[in-house]
Amino acid sequence: MSFINKLIPTKKVIIIDIGTYKVKVALCEYKNNEINLISYKEKKQDSQNIIGTEISSIEGILNTIEDVFSNVLNNLDISVKDIILNIPTSTIISSGKDINYKRINDKESIDIKELDYIVSKVENEALIKAKESIFKKTGYLDVDMKLITSSITDINIDGFIVSNPIGFTGKDVFISVLNIFIPANRYNIITTIGNHLNKNILSIIPLEFSLPKILSNTDYQYDDVLFIDIGNSKTSLIVQKSGVIIGFDKINLGISDLIKNIKNSSGDTTIEIIKNIDKKDTYLKEKKEFLEVFEEGFILSLKEILKSSLVPHKVFISGGGDNEFVRAFIKNINLTKYTLHSLKPLDFIKIDFNEIKINGDKSIFNKTNLGILSMMIATKEIISYKNNPLISLVKSFIEKNEL
Known part of the structure; x- marks a missing residue:
């Protein structure tokens, strides 16, 4: 929800994507409401740094990040x-909550004090629900x-959508919120990384929250879309309805599980497997076993996210x-067999x-x-939203709360 009330100064930031297979680092500059990529580097993780989907060696992770960090900043006279x-x-958990708030003085304009009260009320009720999840x-x-x-994710007053409620009058305020949690010990690893690099952590952005941004400024931005990210050791499913994330889930299965199985049975190298994996007559047994497990997790995750609503066909x-x-395989999954339904066949x-x-x-x-x-x-x-009072109140709530 965009509301920019003054020009944001130029700002440089380093973005770190800590994957189970690689660490990727991008040096970016925000200027004139645009993001500019200055430098990008990546490095393969040591196999001992992450086991499964969890960090097992903080020291190893820090060393890898430091290496990529120095390569990104190499020969650049830039301070970030x-x-x-x-x-x-x-263990990343999403929890959504819809709240209807009835104002006592509907003829008075909403000010920052009342907005703070509304946001706190919404977020506190959302936290109660989150404990169940x-x-x-x-x-x-x-x-x-x-x-x-x-x-x-949504706010309207008496049925009218607004981006910043301040100054509006009205009786019924509807707010929809999506909260994302990680275990406190995982969060402590993030703060350790920030301290080690002597950098300020501006934000933590899970893939499940950022991936739908790929469709920003495209014809699909406000569509119903099912996002599937099949990573090295896990698969993330995210569902967007009318341009808003309604939920996500993870499957503890990634492409490395298939590659390891093929290596054990065929003796082929990883490079050979990647080169040949899409050929119709290769690794049939291993692919069949992988897809059977994938389908089971795929269906369970969809049911967890969607409950009884339709599966997006895009x-x-x-x-x-x-x-x-x-x-x-995904295109040919029989959703009705699992009491799931889509208006049209799945299409990529x-x-x-x-x-x-x-x-x-x-x-x-x-x-x-x-x-x-x-x-x-x-x-x-x-960065653009930093002057939106609604965003500022939500950010303040995040900084003060945990479960």
Whole structure:
């Protein structure tokens, strides 16, 4: 929800995408309401840094990030204070809440004090609901979770959509919020990274929150879309309805699981496997086993996100596991067999990188690093929105709260 009330000064920021396979780092500059890519580097993770989807060696992660960091800044006389980053973890939880708030004095204009009260009321009710989601996901009632991202996905007054409620009159205020949590011990790793690099953490942006930003300024921006990111060790499913994220889920299965299985049975190298994996007559047994597990997780995740609503027929796939045999399989999944329904057959959408409002060398981007590209787009929004009082109140709530 955009509301910029004055020009934001030029700002440089480093974006860090900590994946289970690679660490990717981009040096960007925000200027004149545009994001400019100055430098981009990536480095493969040591296999001991991350086991499964969780960091197992903080020292190893820090060393890898430092190496990529220095390469990004190599020979550049640039000082950067702020970083934006994500972190690999399978325990990332979203919880949404819709609130109807009835104002007592509907003839008076909403001021910052009342808006603060409304936001706090909405967020506190959302936190109560979130505890139920966290217990369902983790099995623990008292697990420490940190609220890292909160987004007001919809706000209207007496049925009219607004981006900034201040100054409006009206009786009924409807607000929809989406909160994202990670375990407190995972959050502590992020603060350790910031301290080690001597940088200020401007924001934490999970892939599940940033990936839909890829469709900003495209014909699909406000459509219903199912996003599927098949990464190295996990797969993320995100559902967007009318341009708003309604929920996401993770499958603890990634393309590396298939590659390891093929290596064990065939003796082929990783390079050979990647080169041949989409050929129709190769690795049939291994692909069949992989897709069977994928389908089970795919269906369970869709049901968790959608409940009884329709599956979006427009599908956007990214990640190293975006292969033709996977696309063909997804396209032919019989949703009705699992009491899921879509108005039309699933169809894959493509984007033109020239449509993406990022200045710089876009040729470096491919299916494996769309995550950091989406983080760049999200970064532009984060910096742009800093003067929106609604966003400021939500940010203040995030800084003060955890479960």
